[in-house]
Every structure is written in C-alpha cells, then in structure tokens.
Amino acid sequence: MGLFDFVGNIGKKIFGKEEEASSAVTQHISEDNPGVENVAVKVENGVAKIEGTAKDASALEKAILMAGNIAGITKVEAEGVTIASGEALASDDEFYVIEKGDTLWKIAEKAYGNGAKYTKIVEVNKEVIKDADKIFPGQKIRIPKGL
Template sequence: MGLFSFIKDAGAKVFGIGKTTAEEAAEKAADAMAAKLKSEEAAAKKLEETISDLGLEVENLNVHISDDKATITGAAFDQATKEKVVLVVGNSNGIATVDDQMTVENPEPEAQFHTVVSGDTLGKIAKNYYGNAMKYPVIFEANKPMLKNPDLIYPGQVLRIPALD
C-alpha cells in the first residue's frame, strides 16, 4: 500500500485517547487564567493585610485586582486614610491604576499628589508646593507609615501633599 501522509495535529485522537490541539490549547488557556486569578486574589489579600498592618482604618476594606488595575472599596476613617490606602495600593509593583470607590466617614479637603522624579527631595517638593523647603516634615508626616525615612523616596513613587492649615 505504501506510505501515507497526514497532518499530525489535526483531528481527534484515536479511541478517545488524548486531546486535539485545540482542546489542549483551551485547557492551557483555562489553567493560565485560573492561575492568574489565584495570583491576583493573593496579591489583593496581601495588600489588605498590609493596609491593616499599617494601622489604616478602613471598614469593610476590599481590594480587587484585575490585570494591572486595583479597585478599592470600604469606608475610610478620614480623607487622609483614604488617600494613604490609595498610595499603598498604587505604589505596589504591578499596579498601574487604582479605582478608588471608598467612602469617607469624616470628610475633609483632598490632598494633592506628586509623582517623585529623579533629583526630588522632600525639601524640594515642599518648596514647590508650599514655597518653603523647611515644610518637608508636613509631607513626610502625611505619607507615614509608608515612608520610614524622609531621605528615602524613589522616582515613580506617588506622595500625598496635604494643604497647609
């Protein structure tokens, strides 16, 4: 009879053994999606724990991550807490955008936000926003407990700049 040629990855496997290439691809895609969702859920839980560990009071806090977007819900104690929670989540690796859907129990004016660039110092930022470099402790205090040292800020980090009283 001779030698016959076939397309090796086409069609179903003989006697139901194995899967077609399309079935294998669909299974791999489903497995990858499940792993991604599990990873996003774990990252969200870790952020919720971090927020709690930092002593930021948010009732019914929920962080949901989808791709590089985080959505935060809950009731923050005050505006400063709300803004700090947004910064904790937004300054995390892998997060590009934060959808803040939190409410505030004790409303107050919103702070401005500043993205640190190379060469920035808290003094330089204070000079820019307040006209006085010696007001840098206001910015440092507004970003505690995320900042541990006023000299340790990095490019790309986003900081709260509260209004002066």
C-alpha cells in the same frame, strides 16, 4: 470616586503572582491602616479595587496611595469605599509624583518656599514614606496645603 493612575513597575514589591496580589495588598493596607474599616482589596490585571469604610477623605487617600505605590499596581479604584464622615474625596491636598533628582527638601521648597517643612510631607505620608531618605521616581505622595 474614580480611578487613580500609578506607575506599575515601581514601588514596594509585595507579591510575585497576581493570584497573591489581593491578599497581599489587603494585608499591606491593614498593617498601617490609615483609617479604613473592613478593608478588602481585589486585584485584577494591575487594577486594585478597594472596599471598606473610610473614617474620612484623608484616610481613603492614604489607602489609595498605599495600594498604588506597590509594584504591579497600575490603577486604584475606590468606588467600593464609603466615607463615614460624608465629606468628598477631593481635599485641598494635591498629589505629587516624585521625579528623578527630587528630595523631600526640594519638594517642600517648591510647595511652601521652605525646605524644612519636608517633615510635614513625611508626616502626612507616613504610610508610603517609611524612610525620608528613601523616595523613588514615580512614587505618588500627598502635599498638604495651608502650611
């Protein structure tokens, strides 16, 4: 399932010392669990290694984004996760890194030709976008296809 890169110095700050990181990231994913049973995360040197059983590829992608958009996490490894549905991780959705000056409206205009469809982006990223007015450069989100 590979290694996913993130910008380590941005995102939500949920731990102060690396010794706290594993339990803090595990708890963070568990609170808004996107569908990963027995989720456990081990963090070493900024790399979050997720373990558990995802109900489907979408659930795993959401867990990866939740972990990766935390300050102090530079990479997420998901080789310890089994996808219960048997589907592959690669979906039709694409990952997008928010740039300075981006708004969800502008991103939706680029992706779909219609800025009003930004609500669909918020909906599929509800675990990482808590407030549509509060996105930040370097944040990675999913852009669903087929709208």
